[in-house]
Amino acid sequence: MSRESEQTNRRLLRARDAMDRAYTEPLDIPALARIALVSDAHFIRTFKDTFGETPHRYLQRRRVERAMNLLRETDQSVTDICMTVGFTSLGTFSRTFRDVVGQSPSEFRAAGSAPAVPTCFTKRWSRPSSFGEAPRRVG
Numbered sequence: 001m002s003r004e005s006e007q008t009n010r011r012l013l014r015a016r017d018a019m020d021r022a023y024t025e026p027l028d029i030p031a032l033a034r035i036a037l038v039s040d041a042h043f044i045r046t047f048k049d050t051f052g053e054t055p056h057r058y059l060q061r062r063r064v065e066r067a068m069n070l071l072r073e074t075d076q077s078v079t080d081i082c083m084t085v086g087f088t089s090l091g092t093f094s095r096t097f098r099d100v101v102g103q104s105p106s107e108f109r110a111a112g113s114a115p116a117v118p119t120c121f122t123k124r125w126s127r128p129s130s131f132g133e134a135p136r137r138v139g
């Protein structure tokens with residue numbers, strides 16, 4: 001790996017870390033690109049090449065991951081969880097959640113918590129890895 005690509009990866013990691021810290025906030029590409037010290041278009045392209053998904057999809061997946069935890073661990077309403085994790089529309093939250101997880105937030109909650117296994121395994125197993133991976137329902 002060249003020194004230049006190593007520097008680019010570090011800057012992209014800084015931007016991704018900022019997304020992880022502030023996932024509940026409205027984040028935009030220009031702000032994230034400034035953190036990575038690149039143009040908006042270059043940021044989107046290199047982020048996707050490096051992490052396998054666009055910054056927007058990464059942020060949505062991060063929010064859904066947090067929502068999954070809140071649905072399992074709290075009795076907050078789905079609407080409250082939607083707003084807590086950074087979505088501004090319940091419809092967008094529900095559609096995105098279903099795309100990532102394969103169930104609506106209410107169905108996910110009704111299915112109950114994960115089986116009693118070590119937390120590290122549960123988190124790895126239940127963490128959504130990317131958009132479009134949830135099995136499609138037929139019918």
